[in-house]
Amino acid sequence: xxxxxxxxxxxxxxxxxxxxxxxxxxxxxxxxxxxxxxxxxxxxxxxxxxxxxxxxxxxxxxxxxxxxxxxxxxxxxxxxxxxxxxxxxxxxxxxxxxxxxxxxxxxxxxxxxxxxxxxxxxxxxxxxxxxxxxxxxxxxxxxxxxxx
Amino acid sequence: xxxxxxxxxxxxxxxxxxxxxxxxxxxxxxxxxxxxxxxxxxxxxxxxxxxxxxxxxxxxxxxxxxxxxxxxxxxxxxxxxxxxxxxxxxxxxxxxxxxxxxxxxxxxxxxxxxxxxxxxxxxxxxxxxxxxxxxxxxxxxxxxxxxx
DNA sequence: TTGCATCCGGTACCCAGGTACAGGCTTACC
DNA sequence: GGTAAGCCTGTACCTGGGTACCGGATGCAA
Numbered sequence: 001x002x003x004x005x006x007x008x009x010x011x012x013x014x015x016x017x018x019x020x021x022x023x024x025x026x027x028x029x030x031x032x033x034x035x036x037x038x039x040x041x042x043x044x045x046x047x048x049x050x051x052x053x054x055x056x057x058x059x060x061x062x063x064x065x066x067x068x069x070x071x072x073x074x075x076x077x078x079x080x081x082x083x084x085x086x087x088x089x090x091x092x093x094x095x096x097x098x099x100x101x102x103x104x105x106x107x108x109x110x111x112x113x114x115x116x117x118x119x120x121x122x123x124x125x126x127x128x129x130x131x132x133x134x135x136x137x138x139x140x141x142x143x144x145x146x147x148x
Numbered sequence: 149x150x151x152x153x154x155x156x157x158x159x160x161x162x163x164x165x166x167x168x169x170x171x172x173x174x175x176x177x178x179x180x181x182x183x184x185x186x187x188x189x190x191x192x193x194x195x196x197x198x199x200x201x202x203x204x205x206x207x208x209x210x211x212x213x214x215x216x217x218x219x220x221x222x223x224x225x226x227x228x229x230x231x232x233x234x235x236x237x238x239x240x241x242x243x244x245x246x247x248x249x250x251x252x253x254x255x256x257x258x259x260x261x262x263x264x265x266x267x268x269x270x271x272x273x274x275x276x277x278x279x280x281x282x283x284x285x286x287x288x289x290x291x292x293x294x295x296x
Numbered sequence: 297t298t299g300c301a302t303c304c305g306g307t308a309c310c311c312a313g314g315t316a317c318a319g320g321c322t323t324a325c326c
Numbered sequence: 327g328g329t330a331a332g333c334c335t336g337t338a339c340c341t342g343g344g345t346a347c348c349g350g351a352t353g354c355a356a
Contacts, residue, residue, distance in 0.1 A: 037352045048273050187332085
């Protein structure tokens with residue numbers, strides 16, 4: 001009894017042991033009780049918390065945002081309406097939708113380039129018949145943000 | 149005459165001067181001639197190259213992939229068919245489409261959570277009526293990859 | 297009591313794509 | 327020739343989300 005070891009919690013949540021301490025440092029996971037020798041002893045709720053963190057992360061929230069969401073759930077008084085899960089989820093949904101739109105533009109550009117049979121970017125950049133919009137293309141979302 | 153200064157090239161391409169040297173180190177930009185004192189003197193084609201790089205990056209290619217694309221355009225002999233722009237663009241399109249699908253799942257999950265009026269993740273995780281799929285949600289794409 | 301697995305804190309490193317700074321040289325213009 | 331802006335190399339730092347390694351201490355079973 002007396003609590004779960006870090007490796008047990010990590011395994012149960014499908015997470016690395018190091019990640020537990022990382023989350024603790026980031027303020028996402030409460031500091032658990034310790035054994036006499038200083039080893040962490042987690043309550044079972046810690047596993048739930050990890051699942052919540054992973055779910056929120058999967059929904060597009062950064063760890064900082066997750067920390068704020070968890071804080072907002074605990075404090076819950078006099079915060080602006082954007083601070084709750086509702087407000088934040090609405091903002092995040094808008095973000096995700098914007099991202100989807102951006103990627104759709106990219107996908108369409110790739111499709112027309114394939115259709116046009118482009119096979120050399122440098123040649124394409126010099127030819128006026130290539131459909132890749134070299135001059136305007138840089139105006140979109142941050143480069144590299146959808147590669148992963 | 150004799151070439152463009154790095155700041156001129158950078159300004160023309162909408163890029164930081166440091167970035168020019170970074171790209172040179174990464175092998176994306178050919179080493180230009182130098183003045184007697186060692187200053188870089190770029191041909192106007194350098195600006196075109198930068199536009200090409202930015203375009204490819206915007207289309208979802210990493211800098212390593214861009215370097216390979218540029219190499220493939222130059223060497224052009226006996227490479228497998230996946231090595232050309234066509235093959236790589238097809239693969240990248242598939243990647244982008246997968247990403248879009250993933251984000252659509254996320255957007256839909258956010259929408260149902262908003263619809264259901266969820267306002268506390270921890271409470272939601274403990275309640276069976278919350279539509280957020282805490283147990284299966286971690287199975288999707290890498291966490292954090294669409295935040296930006 | 298021995299032995300091995302696990303855990304501790306602290307620090308350093310990984311990815312990508314840059315950006316910033318320090319200390320010194322070159323170039324351009326008056 | 328003076329001065330200011332620009333450029334040089336090299337190295338360190340940034341974000342975000344972890345991961346890896348180290349030397350030493352603990353926990354637990356036989």
